[in-house]
Structures are given as C-alpha cells and as structure tokens.
Amino acid sequence: MPEGPFRPTWESLKNYKIPEWYKDAKFGIFIHYGVYSVPAFSNEWYPRNMYIEGTPEYEHHIKTYGEHKRFGYKDFIPLFKAERFDPYEWADLFKKAGAKYVVPVAEHHDGFAMYDCSFTRWCASKMGPKRDIIGELAKAVRENFLTFGISYHRAEHWWFFHEGMKFDSDVRDKDYFDLYGPAQPEPMQPTEEFLEDWLLRLLEIVDKYQPQVVYFDWWIEQPAFEPYLKKFFAYYYNRAHEWGKGVVINYKLNAVPRECAVFDVERGKLGDIDPIYWQTDTSISRISWGYVENDIYKPAKELIWELVDIVSKNGNLLLNVGPKADGTIPEAAQKTLLEIGEWLLKNGEAIYGTRPWRIYGEGPTKGNAGSFSEKEINYTGRDLRFTTKGDTLYAILMNKPEKDEIVIKSLSTELTLYQKEVAKVELLGLKGELKFERNEEGLKIKIPEFEKLNYPITFKIWGS
DSSP states (O other), rough: OOOSSSSSSHHHTTTTTOOOOHOOOOOOEOOOOOOOGOOOSOTTTHHTTTTTTSSSHHHHHHHHOOOOOOSOGGGGGGGGTTTTTOHHHHEEEEEEEETTTEEEEEOOOOOSSSOEEEOOOOOOTSSTOSOOOOHHHHHHHHHOOOEEEEOOOGGGHHHHHHGGSSSOOOOOOOOGHHHOOOOOTTTOOHHHHHHHHHHHHHHHHHHHOOOOOEEOOOTTTTTGGHHHHHHHHHHHHHHHHHHHHHHHHHHHHTTSSGSEEEEEETOOOOSSSSOOOOEEEEESSOOSSOOOOOOOBOOHHHHHHHHHHHHHTTTTEEEEEEOOOOOOOOOOHHHHHHHHHHHHHHHHGGGTTTTTTTTEEEEEEOOOOOOTTHHHHHHHHTOOOEEEETTTEEEESSSSOOSSSEEEGGGGGTSSSSSSEEEEEETTTTOOBHHHHHEEEEEEEETTTTTTTOOEEEEEEEEO
C-alpha cells in the first residue's frame, strides 16, 4: 500500500473528494475495442453468447465458422490485427468532438487484455495486433491535452464462458483454461485466487499507465469483492496523492458507498439535480457497445440533448464508440462526433466548467430516470435547461419555438429563483444584445432569425 491519506476502510475512503477537472470536463469518450469486433455480430457479448445453444450468436457461429471445438473465440485473436489503428487519429477526433477525457476498455469480460499485461499471454501486446493499444492511446490522448482513463471489466470473466463448459467446445480444452477460465456458474462467488489476480492486474494498469479515471462495470457489487475494492480504492487514491493528480473511480448499482467514488448510470440518467456529482454512460449507437455491422447510430442532436440535460443535473456524459477490428472508427460515428463538436464550439461556454442552477430546467419534457431507461425523446420549443458559471446564468433552449420569442417562466418577477435584475441577454454564437422584457410572466426574449438557428441554442443572462 503506498503511503498517503487513505486506508482500506470505507470510513477512510469517504474522505475522497471528486476533482474539479472532472466536474469541469462534462464530456468524455468511452471505447469498446477488442477481439469481439472481429465477428462484428449482435453485440460485444458475442464471446459468451456464441457458446449458448439456441441463441442467434450460436447459430451464426456454427454457420459462419464451424463447430466450437474447432473454431472457438480464441481463433478470432489472429484475425484481430488492428492494422489501421492510429491512436493520434482517434485522439484528434475526440478532441474535435469536444471531449475532455478518454476511457478505453483495458479488459472486457472476454479476458483479452488490450494492454501489456504481465499476468497473461492473452493480451494485445503478445497476440493479435502485438501492440500495446492502451499504452499507445494513453500517449496520444495526453499529447492532445485530454485526460486519460481506463475501464476494467474482468470481474464478469469469472462466469463469462461458463456455457461453453456444457458441450464439446474449446472452452473445455485445458490448453486454453488461462483464457476461458474460471468459467464458473454466475451464482458462485469468486475464489480468493481469482480475486487476487483481479486486483494484481488492476494495480499493474494503475502503475503502468497512471489513468485518472478507472471505470468499473457491474458485478463488483458481489460480496466477495468488497475487501479487494477497499484495497484498490486506497491504493489508487494514495497513488494519485503521490502523482499530485485528481482521480475518479466510476461504479454502478450499490457497489460502494456513494461518498467514495462517482456513481454511474448506464444508458439512463438521474431525474433531477443530485448534490453528489454523477455520470451517465451510453453508446453512440443503439444496439451494441462494440462494433457490429448494421448498427443504428444516434443523431448528434439527440446526444446533445442528453449532454445538456445531464449537465443541468450535475452530471457528466461518457459517450461510447466501438471501432472496427482494423482500428478505424465507423464513418457514421465520426460524423456524429464532429457535429457534437461543432455545437460545443459555439455553446461550450454553457457546458464546460458550469454548475447546476437552483432547478435543472423547465418545460413539458422530462424523460426517464434510472439505469437502462433511455429512450428517444423529442424536446419542444418550450423546454429549457439551466447551468451557471460565476454570476452568469445560461438558459439552453432545446428546440425551435413556435414564434420568434420565448418566455422563461422560472425568471418571473413573482418567483424568488432569480433575485438579481437582468442586465443583459446574449445568444451564444451571435454578436450583440437581445431585446428582452421581464415581468410576472417571466423573462421574454426576442430571438433574431429564429428559423435559421441550429437548436439547441444558448441564452447568456447577465445579472446585476
């Protein structure tokens, strides 16, 4: 255990403080890139589902590659060459998208490490690409002045390949136990041996790459993980103290006490402002986190709406992309990311470095709350979201109004939400002040050329 202010107890770890850089960043990129991008079928759980008889993945595998005992998941590894992987192209794209931090998956449930791992032969530096994908990306990201993190999903590996033990497949071959094992039933708690290996691999990632974000998927909430989580949290936070850097751990469900890390909501969000900072993670596509053929990509406007709504509620958005096996990012994903970046170039002042106002917004559209609750939402020209920075209030109008005037009801003189006088109103991206009137109905703002604007648009409100 490195020397530092933290001990491996929840009481000690509750002294953790979320760093300001993270609260200011608002927008990060998540990356699911691995061997599962070679079959590019169904989703990133193909490695598990291909061994479950009766599933579409099982039938597809038999039809396309043959019997599992002759061609198993391990046989995709030589086909995973990453021949067009350019970490600097990725970092440049993410920077143009307006992201401030980048979090690739260092190891997914499939047990194939995308970094140079000392504890296994099954890693990208020794097989497949024979490149340290994580190390190369860390260098490129930092040289582009973005913050680097990693995601670690090895907890689920305990049971991920268990279905392959039920019939004559290569999962049962002892020569490959170090990839497919332990392959135990999910209800069984992991052994001390597995948990120590889980921890040692993670500590190596921390010491080798010094990530400022460590994201955990689910299943670490299992009781057997608790003592190992405490050890890791204390180790990582003390290492960060040595480095002089602020770091973040993302977790899901009720894996750890809320004060000890940053709570993450997968494919969903919170319904209101939460006083404790939080994060949403979702994918740029609707079907899969890893690359699959014929995925459906979300339009930029939908993701901008998500970002704005999340930021107004005291959260960050971690947006996932799934590169192809050759290392290229799909054109549809690139297009969406660049459109988000264009919007942030004009409106980023109302996003980066902001904090929530007294209420997150107004208007008829609320959206769902909770994990896996996301759905397609169409905001109206009456929906607004608020953020603040210093003495400035930003009101973000989510869609085109019916006429060239809006009324911000929350700024009514009959309410006490905004007790200053409104001195000036501007529209980000346009020069000059806007005409406005404030009365008991609210703040009425005249919108110049409202038909031609690219919504959402941001009003900057100066108080006196």
